Amino acid sequence: MEKILEVKDLELSFHTFAGEVKAIRGVNFDLEKGETLAIVGESGSGKSVTTKAIMRLLSENNTEYKNGQILFNGKDILKLSEKEMQKIRGKDISMIFQDPMTSLNPTMTIGKQIMEPILKHQNVSKDEAKKKAIELLQLVGMPKPELRIKQYPHQFSGGQRQRIVIAIALACNPHILIADEPTTALDVTIQAQILELMKSLQKKINTSIIFITHDLGVVANVADRVAVMYGGKIVEIGTVDEIFYNPQHPYTWGLLSSMPSLDIKDEKLYAIPGTPPDLLSPPKGDAFALRSEYAMQIDLEENPPFFKVSDTHYAATWLLHPDAPQVEPPATIVERMKQFPGSRYYTGTIGGTNK
């Protein structure tokens, strides 16, 4: 597979009145052509900031890129000028935002808004751009696009507006599509439609997607790979099966346990205790240690490196260190792991060390 995007040791801080907020503290990941990578994590974990950094959409006034590279097709995005960046935004990399109710300009017809990136990045006439905009609306499933192109955002429903935002994002067949919680603001039935739409469009134009969400149900539905973020770092990354059925980091365990499930009889919904770390003064060791019942002394003192679980699966927890004691994950997680070949709890016929 060809890597289209590589994020290497990305570190960035926001300068605020309260001091320096170390929002991203060393993030590494790759994105391959045509794949969907989901980034999950709770609010403030740095998932949105990471993707906004990729598009350089963070306010230049108070954001400091402290370290690292973001390589897009081998070119470091962090070194580009604003002018060069404008040529990439909307053309090679585009973005879908969380709230379709606010992400369209209320005083501009949607036709103009869809045509804008086309006219900007492609050498076409206004008429051609308009034709393209109508095609795009058709593509995202908008009925009567020739009429609707003249309307304003307030004349559309939330789901329709998100379709328009998707049409804008896809206008120039981007290599990378960043979707920042695109279904969070929509109701469940519309969510499913939008997810289906995104999946089918991805196949059509063969784009890579970075999908930010905190909804694990959505992740299971769309992602090829999953990166779990916590406290400005990726704590675990792997294929969707590896993360769901063989999670290694206590934070991933917590996340999965707090997902409501139909087939577990226990009615009490688990919630991870405590609050996310204060990134004004980030903790020294594993950021999750203070909320984790599995924390060891070393978790408070030293930052865990990535331990390899498989070729595609890495987790940053000291529990994977050869000297670490064997711990028993929560019961629901053990249940999950039983279904995964390669996990130590696997109960199937091929291998496994079920006790």
Place this chain on the structure above:
Amino acid sequence: MAKYVTKRIIYMIITLFLIASFTFFLMKMLPGSPISSAPKLTPEQLAVVEAKYGLDKPLPEQYLQYLGNMVKLDFGVSFQFKGADVTQLIINRAGPSFQLGIQALVLGTLIGIILGMIAALKQNTVWDYGSTLIAIFGLSIPSFVFATLLQYWVGVKWELLPVALWKNGFSSSIMPTIALAIGPLATAARFVRTEMVEVLSSDYILLAKAKGASRFEIAFKHAFRNALIPLITVMGPLAAGLVTGSLVVEQIFAIPGIGEQFVKSINMNDFPIIMGTTMFYSFLLIVIIFIVDILYGIIDPRIRLAGGTK
């Protein structure tokens, strides 16, 4: 649209009728009459004069007659200028006031918008602070202080422009225009800055940026129109302020405007002119508010729909 406009015009007529009635009875409640200040008239002479101007009739009759004449745009004859037709007087005097008002409005809002845009786009820089400073001065110093300062420096000391009077055409209008424009300028600058800052941090601006739009395109294609909406709201009262605020400035520059005449008429108890001018002001205001509402719809498509386009 047509339905909306008709509805609005009917409301405007009702408003004018109410204002006319209200001022008429207020006027009648005032102590004194234009004749009472006249020197030594015998009761018989008084009666003759009152009869001549119709002041001897019962109040309801006076009121009805007044309303009837008003519909024909006839506000009667002035008491202070012998036999002068009030409507004609107002028309003659309205010219300079109108010119000043419009010049000040255009100048003030244009510069105000520019200052506000600069402040918002160069947030927390010298540009921003400078424009804020100008706006604070403009809001806190009354126009007549500016007027006198301008007269002293530009008119008397440097002798660049005529100090007062309405005799040198356009150059006579420059100083009063500037004095009048300071207020709307400051208001517009503050409004545009605040709105632009807010609009620039909204999601659709981020989306515009994510499409690859340049700073310039973001500011003018996306943000500007949205930032104007609240400004339009204050433009109505602002324009109104210009019309009434000009009373003082017209006095200072000795401009034969409608404001100056209005003040004089109040001192003289000249009922027909007071009534006529009040109605003229009211009419202007109502029309301005109507225009503002229409503009609103043009700028903001959401309001266009709410106004009952379809």
